[in-house]
Amino acid sequence: MVNKQNTYLSFGEKVAYAAGDVAVNFFFKFFQFFLFYYYTDSVGLSAGVVGSIFLVSRLLDMVTDPAMGAIADRTRSRWGSYRPYLLFIAIPYGICGYLMFLNPQLSMEGKLIYAFITYSLMMLAFTAINIPYASLSGVMTPFSSERTALSGYRFVGAFSGGLLLTLLIRPLVKVLGVEDEAEGFRLTMALFAVISILLFWVTFFFCKERIKPAPQQKSTIRNDFSSLLKNRPWQLLTLSYIVHGMYFTIHGAVTLHFFKYWIGDDSTAILGPFDLSTLFLATSLLFSIIGASLTKFFCAYIDKRMLVILAALVNCIIMVAFYFIKDSNLPLLFVLQAINGIAVGFIPVLQWSMYADTADYGEYKYQHRNTGVIFSAALFGLKLGLAIGGALAGWVLAAFGFIGNIEQDAQSKLGILLCFSLIPALLALIKIFIMVFYPLRDKTMEKIELALIERKGELHAPSQ
Template identity: 30%
Template sequence: MTATQAPAAPAAAPPKKLGLGAYLGYAAGDAGNNLAFTMASMFLLLYYTDVVGIPAAYAAPIFLIVRIWDGIGDVIVGRWVDRTSTRWGKFRPWILWSSLPLLLSSVWVFSLPQADSLTMKLFWAYLSYGVLAMLYSMVNIPYGSLAAAMTQVPTERAKLATFRSVGAAATGLVLALVVAPQVQRWSSTSLYEAKVEALGGEAAATQAQLDAAKAAAVAEASTGLQGALTTITLIFVFVGMALYLTTFFTAKEQVARPAQDKATLREAVDTLRKNKPLIWLCVGSLLFLTSFIAFSTMGIYYARDVLGNGSLFAVFTIVQTGAIFVLAPFIAKIVGRFGKRTGYLGGAVAFIVGALLLFVTPASAPWMAVVGYFLVGVGLGLVNTLMWAMEADTIEYGEWKTGRRTEGTTYAVFSFIRKLGQAFGGAGAAGIIGFTGYVGTAAIQTDEALQGIRVATGLVPAALALLTLVVMWKYPLTDKRFKEITAETEARKAAEAADAAH
């Protein structure tokens, strides 16, 4: 097969080996990203249902519509990024310019004005979340594209992906440790039980007293959780800026691009259309992200309502993150021994087993959920890490195939597909618990609502991860083939540079 040739590029110095500072700086970027992204994934549905007072059935379309809009924004921003050229490179300026507005929009999303009508509640939810989504694209697209411009060495890319996953996991852990205790503290169920106990128990209280206790508990829970979330997101503005500035000053672009780097829209679409590994990866990622976001969205509900203790969510997150941290040093070795695709498939299997274990865990045996979260952490550590490394590899495939290097557009398309998965996962989880009768303002949930939470947390994610396994079994870009492609591309560049010199 003969790849389309592009005009010659000027000779460039070979990229330097990445040091620890570059890896840590890149990890800091995703830690900052997830102060907005994971905060919304874990707690925004809970905020809508329990604080703002939006029924779960009405909240589901918010996640569907806004995240689809977010995906469209990814493609738009990807085109903007591919046309950017500054003394700081293509990608880092976007991180510098857009990070503060992103973090401030996260405060807005969790501090909506009070409204009496459902229409106004929905208006503010759609508007604020839509703005956050667009700003997130303006930071995350250049951030995600940056890895492919930092190095072409497979092991270094695997390490970058590992550090990125560790940065994201660290933020998830911090969120669980900081936010989950506040959710438990301001749980209407816990507050109601405390008020009933103060009355001498249900047997000693009148129905009027119990009704008043329920109303007071719901109002107190809403006000208290609102104050806690506003304070936490304000603190995250300062933490996030420190993380983003670290990325800006330490993660540098090194990979030389073809001279004809600014592809037209038609050329970019043609590059993507011919990129079969990217297409397979996108389908697998769509399924897995739908699975993971449904799982992630339901975590706090599962701990608080199914197992009866919201503080367990912090324990589960520690276990899940611990699994990711323990696995992280071995991912490069797993890639070297078995390849990215096999490692990815192994992660999907671990995720499936862990999710099924959560589905069958009785409320009296939270230790089973701990084991389930550990297995899920192993699965996430492998799949999420290798997903990013494989996406970077597809950029090299696209350049080999067409002679054009479109990091921003490629990453944007991949991110768009991921956003569709996030949309389907968040909306699906909300739709399931809405259908089965979850009521955010209720002090006690029905058995049907609790079963709906189990299904959305365990059974549905496991089924979708199984489909992911089937799809990624057919992923065509093996590590051996990747090495052949990059060698051919570098040889072509060298020949073109030699011809240009004469």
Template identity: 30%
Template structure:
């Protein structure tokens, strides 16, 4: 698109259309999925390799890196909620969410490159630089992730269409995970020519360009059709209190936090597990993409499964089967082919529950309107974005602290360190999935969608 065409499109009146009869166009669904690719590519690269980059390339102490991840993401707690409130109070000719994609795209892409760049100097100077760049990247991510999650319930009220959008989002996530996890290290080696410091910077530059293009496409292609007609302003705390009394939102928040806690643990420890425990570095390129890359398959089968089982029962069954497979994996480590086959099946089962989260987050907005009379898409979505950050941060910090406690030294790895890595690879995911089963049992929306839509329509009439 030329500069003149972009300017003309931006000047056009693209305000939200409240007509409930307007269907979501096929390209909008694709663009929504590409939007998640934009958000996920950078964040999956950060989740999968930033711990490795900080400890093995920037040569920062593992314990200090764990604290960095934890403090930076806890700081985001207030940022995400603030962005959610801003989205609810935003009124522009482009809508409530779309301006954030336009104005955040360039600075976010720049910060991604800076985050995977280290400076010369003392450990303290390099750690300070890491704190600044990683924290700023997280803040800008809030200005993308929160509006992006708030966009889906504004695009459509139809549950079936939301499942399709959730599947499109899962595909975007899957592609971003596959690219971020499977291609990063080969590209680092290829582009860096043996210099990992240079290689990571160049790969981050490529990922930043892809992210920028995908975010601009999201801005120009997707529309907002349904939103809270209440004027901006008013007290904030009553809305926050109502959010925590929204059972559907609370279940989604806790379930999503645990999901990304597991995700953060797994992708952070996988490289160490493949190299030090399995003694097969080549498995990194299979294990990491399988952790969430299986979303590509689950995106197609999830709508059919959850249509028959409901989200609550479907997620509980999938997690139970995944736990059984994870209990088998330690006993077949020597059989690489069988290990990988069972791991991929377990990853598919877990990916089904991750696909469900996207729909749950949108359904929680309808549940909120049904119970409290307001939608508050931005505020509710900020909580879900916060859950992903908290989960990823705590999961990554846990692995960093485990490495520090067991005395991990990349130049001289002890058997005790290998045992700690092995336990972390299996133990944390199993324990977390058990708790997830207890959380999803309280999901209230199965079977209520038609009633909620009728009640909201009757109230509006």
């Protein structure tokens, strides 16, 4: 029988795992909240071109993401299958992140090419380190409830990293760049790159892999993707996460534009180093930390699938409310952002825990475990949602006549408002519809866990 006590995770190991997502979100949250603004208002690229960069660069991920998952699944080392990548890819990850913000003095065509190449390289490094990082959660413990707790710690780290980035990015850009915003971004992101490297190493040194595929499993690429394509829970979960990525990105991409062109965000004299857009984004992330922290508690009473549906419903209602509030009631805008932040905090905790459930389901149903491929495809879905959301924001703003750093007319302001409110509301509604059909319930997972433990017997962790 399995020694269950050895498969429950210590507080220290959970915190060490969360450190990795702090590192991830120093860049990922920048991509969601600031990168669109950086390319349009600091570099000077057009909104439509930026949207196209985001989408076209994702074509490479169609190959690299599943390939990375398959490679990680087949890696055998003294540290396990997934941890080595946290050690060796951390430095390239930091360097690629820094290169995105060099902003060399090139022609507009040269800046476009440079942006596309460096963004694509960063996404490649992001794939190489984040797929093993995400997959690690699926092999640290065999219990779904414990993975949910681990996922809670992870996203407290993720939202904390995003909160730190959001609070510090604008003040640091102003202080380090003085009058040169692009130079401020370069120096600020160099600092975050160094911190990210160190945090990934914390995860490497203090986390362990405990779950291995069954010895008799035949790990071929064909088997990996055959079992994946038959895994209906994974398919629905990935589709819902693509939509969630679109929702979160299109709203986040235009938040700075909303405050700059709708609210008139020139309030630094009152708010010190922070402007309203910074505080608005920070409000969401602060309350997302609360939501992520509470997820484990609510899971004791409500099925994970239903919690996702309820959270998405809150997202939908609040996005509709934003459309009608506009700039008429700033305090109410912040209150609703806080409530929305709590709901946003639930979703990634639940869904990444559910991805590990789909890996268990695939092993139970088809006698084939492909944790890395499961999580690589999940990450591709999230990045695809990020890309489509960013592309939609760019294309909608371009269609409504938006041009950065000028006074916006009523039509271009309407485009910003739609991306900030009603379009995300529609996407949240679509997510609810998808999750209604998700078949795995918590009670089902309890039965699957016990069946897999009995089938595989004792679990063996790597020696170091």
